[in-house]
Every structure is written in C-alpha cells, then in structure tokens.
Amino acid sequence: MIYDVVIAGAGPVGLFLACELRLAGLSPIVLEQVEDPRSPLKRLPFGLRGLSAPTLEAFHRRGLLDKIAAPRGANAGSGGGAASIPHWMQQSRRPGGHFAGIQFFQDDIDSSKWRYRLPSPAGTSLAVEMEVLESALAARAVAMGVEIRRGCGVEGFKASADGVSVRAGGETLHALWLVGCDGGHSTVRKAGGFEFVGTDPEFTGYSVQVEMTDADQLKPGRHYTSTGVYTYQPPGTVTMVDFDGGVFHRSRAITLDHVQTVLRRVSNTDVTVTALELATTWTDRAFQATTYRRGRVLLAGDAAHLHSPLGGQGLNLGLGDAVNLGWKLAATIRGDAPAGLLDSYTAERHPAGAQVLDWSRAQVALMRPSRSTRALEAIIRDLIDTRDGATYFAERVWGVSLRYDLGGHHPLVGRSAPDFELSDGGTLGALLRDGKGLLLDFDGAAPLRTLARRWSNWITYVASDAKDNLGLSALLVRPDGFVAWADEATPALEAVSQAAARWFGEPETGV
Missing domain, CATH: 3.40.30.120 (Glutaredoxin)
Incomplete structure (x- = not known):
C-alpha cells in the first residue's frame, strides 16, 4: 500500500495534521515511537497549556472546540478543584496571561482596538491539559479513519522525486510525502538534512512534584531571586530556572538530592525535599529550521522550531503549522494546487515561528539574575500595568496580532476571518x-x-x-x-x- 502521507509523531500537531488531511480525503498514517500516550506529567499543573486565539478558532471551525474545552471547563484544574488551578489564576482579578511571569489582567485590555474581531465561542485563550487535548485529537483522527501506530517510531527514510520510503517498526512503508511532527529531537529533521540554527541555552529549567518539610519557607507564586527563578504551587509542585548554561538538561538522572540542591540555591531557603515523585527538565534553547520543506519531506511543530516553554506558545505555533499545511499539502497531492502553494507554507509559517522564538528569548533576558535585569523588569511591570501595555501583550500572547503577508489592499487580508453571525443564525x-x-x-x-x-x-x-x-x-x-x-x-x-x-x-x- 502507498499512503498519501506518513506523519512522524502522534502529539497534538501530528494528530491535528492527520485530521486535516483526512478531511480533504487523503490517507495519512501516523507513526509514534511512544507506545502509551499517557504520562503523569501531562496531568500536573505544569502540564497545563494555554491555547491561543488562532488555535481555538481552528478547533471551532472544525467542530472540535467543545470536545477539548468541555472536560475541564474554562480554565479549571483537573477535577475542577482550586488546588489544581495554577496559583497565578487564583486571584480576585482575572489574569489574561504573562510575560516572563509578569501578569497582565483582563480588565486592563482594550479589545476595541481589535476592529476585526467579533464575539465567538472560540474566545481568546483557554487552559487545557495536554492529555485531554491529545485524547480529543486522537479520538477525532480514529473516527475519521486515520491509522495510528504506536510503539512504531520513524527510524529513517529514503526520499526520491516520486515519494518516500520510511523505515519503522521493522518494516518499510511507502508514501508520497513524509511530515516530521516528531518533536525537538526530530529523527525526520536530522535524517532529512535540514539546517537547524539558533541560540544555545542559558539555563536548565525544572518541573517537579515533590514532598517537603518546612515548605512554608516557599512563597506561592513566581519569584525572582539573586540566583534564579522559582514558582511554587502548594502542596508540592515547583518549577525552577537555574542559569547554568543548560548543562544539566538530559545529561544525567534527576535525583532527589540534586533537586533539593537546586531548589535551595534558587529559592535561598533550606527547605528539605523528602520525596521526589515526578521530575522533568527543559531549557531555553531556541532553534529553527531554515526551511520547512526539502523535496517531499516537511517539518511541523517542534521538529521545525524549538524554544523554551515560557508563555506556552510552542503548542499553538505547532498547531498553526498543521492547519496551514494540511489543505496545501492535500491540494498538492490531488494535483489541483496552484503553482507555489506548498512553498507558501514555509513563507507564512517561518516568520511566525521566528517571532515566537524571539518572544521566548526576550522573556529569558528578563529572567536573568542580575541587578540590571531586575531594573528592566520593574520598567516592564510598569508598562504592562497600563491599558496600552496590557493590550499589546495580550495581542502577542493570545495571537490576536497574527497576520500573513498576502498582499491585497484591505487590512483584513491575511488575518483570521471574523466569526460573522449570519442572518439565519449560522456562523x-x-x-x-x-x-x-x-x-x-x-x-x-x-x-x-x-x-x-x-x-x-x-x-x-x-x-x-x-x-x-x-x-x-x-x-x-x-x-x-x-x-x-x-x-x-x-x-x-x-x-x-x-x-x-x-x-x-x-x-x-x-x-
């Protein structure tokens, strides 16, 4: 059998792309290295991800929004309890988001400046659990007839002018196209010879679930110190940023003693960690493929662009890749695509990715443990506390300002279409x-x-x-x-x- 498209990676990006291709009548297959998609890390508070306006609009337009939002309710934690809602959400004023931990609030935002946005079920932001999101997309893909093989990651491939032969799970699959949605360490990107350029990390970030004695020494919320940054959500969820040049990330096992050492150093306390339940590390490494296509091989999501999770925009960036690529690749395979249609994928999404990478770098610059950085932070706090400042940061964090350079004289061209309410009640x-x-x-x-x-x-x-x-x-x-x-x-x-x-x-x- 010759598949239309092999998709490497069954994360949200790969699954959503598969749905888009199947909607267009194609036969994609999704290959995923991990056998069990469930992970305890995805259910913890730091497993929450914020979906931005373009992502919510895409889900709304495909009839997926209710399935993704309903299990949690708007910004609710697992089980709906306040203890599982991130500390920054538990406030009298409704937060709209943050930049390097500096919050902006809903009541400061002047949405009247967004002339071409209309009320919509999609809204502008929603916090969801990764497990809920992936489950909804996987269920949608299976219902549409997409084949998903787990425990069967892409091991290598050979591409020609006519198609791609993909090695996975001890066999060779044949397809017209291959799309790498297989994350920051993408096998497809490496085997495909894509150039991946950017900036090296400044820190190792930690997300841990622990038990502690004297935990009252840690203040809930995010805190900048002379040695780093930590965020504490009682009773035992902690994220930390240690400016070590990223040397610890993936270099050795994460032990209880090491977590305690970093936590004490970053928080300037002598808190004692008595149990380490879950732990993961990450960095602010920011790299991007110079092109998202080489012949019949394409990249999307973290395989195409990698940056720190600060602000949570990486997931939205990848889902934006999927919805942009799906219909263009489908038309190319059908043979009715106009000249240059598939090339417009890189032309439109590469600048969007570069902008998010710089947004992430700017947040890192505001987190460095130095007096000059703390002075700059005070200025940004003043700016973000103004109406114009909050509106600007909301535009960027929520993706409201996204616009492709498509030409055309009207300012709406290149923007996401407003959700017009029609005379017959439809949208x-x-x-x-x-x-x-x-x-x-x-x-x-x-x-x-x-x-x-x-x-x-x-x-x-x-x-x-x-x-x-x-x-x-x-x-x-x-x-x-x-x-x-x-x-x-x-x-x-x-x-x-x-x-x-x-x-x-x-x-x-x-x-």
Whole structure:
C-alpha cells in the first residue's frame, strides 16, 4: 500500500495534521515511537497549556472546540478543584496571561482596538491539559479513519522525486510525502538534512512534584531571586530556572538530592525535599529550521522550531503549522494546487515561528539574575500595568496580532476571518467545517454567485447578511480560516478571480 502521507509523531500537531488531511480525503498514517500516550506529567499543573486565539478558532471551525474545552471547563484544574488551578489564576482579578511571569489582567485590555474581531465561542485563550487535548485529537483522527501506530517510531527514510520510503517498526512503508511532527529531537529533521540554527541555552529549567518539610519557607507564586527563578504551587509542585548554561538538561538522572540542591540555591531557603515523585527538565534553547520543506519531506511543530516553554506558545505555533499545511499539502497531492502553494507554507509559517522564538528569548533576558535585569523588569511591570501595555501583550500572547503577508489592499487580508453571525443564525466558523474555502457575499450579488461556480469543488458560496458585517460587501476565506480577499465596495470580479486562482488553482472548465 502507498499512503498519501506518513506523519512522524502522534502529539497534538501530528494528530491535528492527520485530521486535516483526512478531511480533504487523503490517507495519512501516523507513526509514534511512544507506545502509551499517557504520562503523569501531562496531568500536573505544569502540564497545563494555554491555547491561543488562532488555535481555538481552528478547533471551532472544525467542530472540535467543545470536545477539548468541555472536560475541564474554562480554565479549571483537573477535577475542577482550586488546588489544581495554577496559583497565578487564583486571584480576585482575572489574569489574561504573562510575560516572563509578569501578569497582565483582563480588565486592563482594550479589545476595541481589535476592529476585526467579533464575539465567538472560540474566545481568546483557554487552559487545557495536554492529555485531554491529545485524547480529543486522537479520538477525532480514529473516527475519521486515520491509522495510528504506536510503539512504531520513524527510524529513517529514503526520499526520491516520486515519494518516500520510511523505515519503522521493522518494516518499510511507502508514501508520497513524509511530515516530521516528531518533536525537538526530530529523527525526520536530522535524517532529512535540514539546517537547524539558533541560540544555545542559558539555563536548565525544572518541573517537579515533590514532598517537603518546612515548605512554608516557599512563597506561592513566581519569584525572582539573586540566583534564579522559582514558582511554587502548594502542596508540592515547583518549577525552577537555574542559569547554568543548560548543562544539566538530559545529561544525567534527576535525583532527589540534586533537586533539593537546586531548589535551595534558587529559592535561598533550606527547605528539605523528602520525596521526589515526578521530575522533568527543559531549557531555553531556541532553534529553527531554515526551511520547512526539502523535496517531499516537511517539518511541523517542534521538529521545525524549538524554544523554551515560557508563555506556552510552542503548542499553538505547532498547531498553526498543521492547519496551514494540511489543505496545501492535500491540494498538492490531488494535483489541483496552484503553482507555489506548498512553498507558501514555509513563507507564512517561518516568520511566525521566528517571532515566537524571539518572544521566548526576550522573556529569558528578563529572567536573568542580575541587578540590571531586575531594573528592566520593574520598567516592564510598569508598562504592562497600563491599558496600552496590557493590550499589546495580550495581542502577542493570545495571537490576536497574527497576520500573513498576502498582499491585497484591505487590512483584513491575511488575518483570521471574523466569526460573522449570519442572518439565519449560522456562523462563518460553522461554514468551514468541511475544510473547503468560503466566498461569503453579504450583498448577494449575482456576479459573485456566478464566479463562485467556477471553483465549486473547492469554494463554498454563501449569500447572507450578518448581524455585523464590519462594513464589508464580501470576503474570500481560505480553508485554514484566513482571509484571502475582502472588499467594502462593489466587488471587482477580476480581483476576486485572481485571489481564487492564487489559492485554489485554475477554475473548472465548462462552468
């Protein structure tokens, strides 16, 4: 059997990509090295991940949002108890997020500056457990007919101009394309000869679950000290940042004595660790592949870009890769992709990745244990406490400012489409469930209806006014939910045709 796509890695990125490809009628297979996807680390408070606006919109448009949000409720901890909610969420004011641990709050944010955002079930942020997210995506993939093989990681491959032969689990699988979603130590990236460049780590980070005596010496919340940073959530969840140049990460076993030594040094206390239940390390190493494609091999998620988990934007970045790549790769395999469509994946997502890597580096710079850094931190705290400051940081952390450089004269082009509430009660998000493009005509102009028939296999035409159409007459939306064309005046049919051909190929003949 020849698969359309082999996906290496059954994390959220690989699973979501598989769903996107299956939605387009392709036959992907997902190969995962780890046999059991469950991990105690994914259920701990530091296993929580914040989903940003573009991710939530993507899930909403595919009918996945309720399945991901429902098991936890908005920002609830495992089991819903306050003890399992991160300390920074347990406050009288509702936090919106943070930058290097410096919080901004919901009531400081001026959302009126976001002209092209409308109320939507997707919202702007949601905290979820990794285990819940992965389970929902895996269930969706299996229900759609995706084959997932666990305990069967990619060991190597040989690519040609016509396809890829992948070695995994003692056999060779044949596919037209291979996508590496296999994490920061990606086998696909290394075997594929991708150049991976960036900056080396400054620290080793620790996420641990411990039992302690004299734990009252540790103050709940995040604290900067003269030797590092620690965050404590009672009764025993601790994260620490030790500026050791990252030398401890993955270099040796994490022992109770070592955790106690680092905790005492970073917290400047003599707290005693009596039991080490769970522990993992991480660093601020920030690297990115120079291209996300080499021939018939592509990268997505941490395989394409790696940075510290500060701010939790890595997961969102990878899921954004998946929704951007899925429809483009599907069209390429079907043979109806316009020239350069697949190359636009790197062109659009590489700058987005570079921006997140720099955002992560900036947070590291604000965490260094020095007097000058603490002075800079005080200034950033003052700025983030202003309305304009909180709004700016929310835009970046929530992904509201994401815009691809697609050209076009209208400022909505390249942005995520607003979730218009239509006259019949439907929404734009619901119209994208089938993974096709959308031409939404608020004026019901006959010429647009006629034009849309030329791309009827790939574009859904809907004529309907909206509760608030933002002054638009019509807009063309790509399958990933980003606006390809929009206008407030009587649509110029030539401009609409050019946009449709750019993203969906030449129109059907005889229509």
